[in-house]
Amino acid sequence: MNTLKAEKRSLDVKAKRLRREGYVVGNVFGREMKGSIPVKMVKRDVEKLLKTDHKGSQIMLDVDGAAYDVLIKNVDYNPVAGQIDSIEFQALVSNEKVHSVAEIVLVNHEKIAEGVLQEDLNEVAYMAYPASLVDQVMVDVGEMKIGDVIRVKDLSLAADPDITIKTNPESIVVSLMASHNVEALAEDTEEAEEK
Structure with a gap:
């Protein structure tokens, strides 16, 4: 588990100024905390950190020497400035289920000889105790044939008794469709000529 160092920040100093000085602002909240802790990193x-961890990842947050087991709850990214504006962290409690998301990662897509993969979901929402948190679900698409569909209920995450899936179990994660080929183009041309 990765650790990120943070400092408590004074709300007297504006977030905009801290960003100019090379900081990212954030907030730590949790059920067993009185209020929340504004932080700067x-x-x-x-x-x-965000090269390996992302929304839904569990990390250790070191705030002025006090360690918090946290979940990255939200990352606000400013695409215009090309920077991270703020991060929300949820302090975890071992006996409390938390809402989180797991990123869906497709593997073995290079083994598909024909057809086009269509990924409909890139993350799955779920609830779990801190010990059962996952930030990625690997989906092996190497054996898929044209017409095959993988749904949320087919994921390894859905089979885990310690995890409660919040995304609709019938939602399609990925499907393999026939690619539109030259024959389809020829049929369209014939139909157009008949009209």
Whole structure:
């Protein structure tokens, strides 16, 4: 589990000024905390962390020497400025289920000889105790044939008794469709000529 260092921040200093000084602002909240803790983190450290961890990841947050087992709840990214504006962290309690998301990662797509993969979902929402949190679900698409569909209920996450899926179990994660080929183009041309 990765650790990110943070400092408590004074609300007297505006977030905009901290961003100019090379910080990312954030907030830590949780059931067993009185209020929330406004924090600031070094931008470079946050960018490094987000290369491996993302929304839904569990990390250790070191706030002025106090360690918190947290979930990255939300990452606000400013595409215009090309920077991370803020991050929300939820402090975890071992006996409390939390809402989270797991990123869907398709593997073995290079083994598909024909057809076109259509990915309909890129994350699955679920609830779990901190010990059962996952941030990625690997979906092996290597054996798929044209017409095959993988739904949320087919994922390994859905079979885990410690996890409660919140995304509709019937939702399609990925499907393999026939690619539109030259024959289809020829049929369309014949229909157009008949009209």
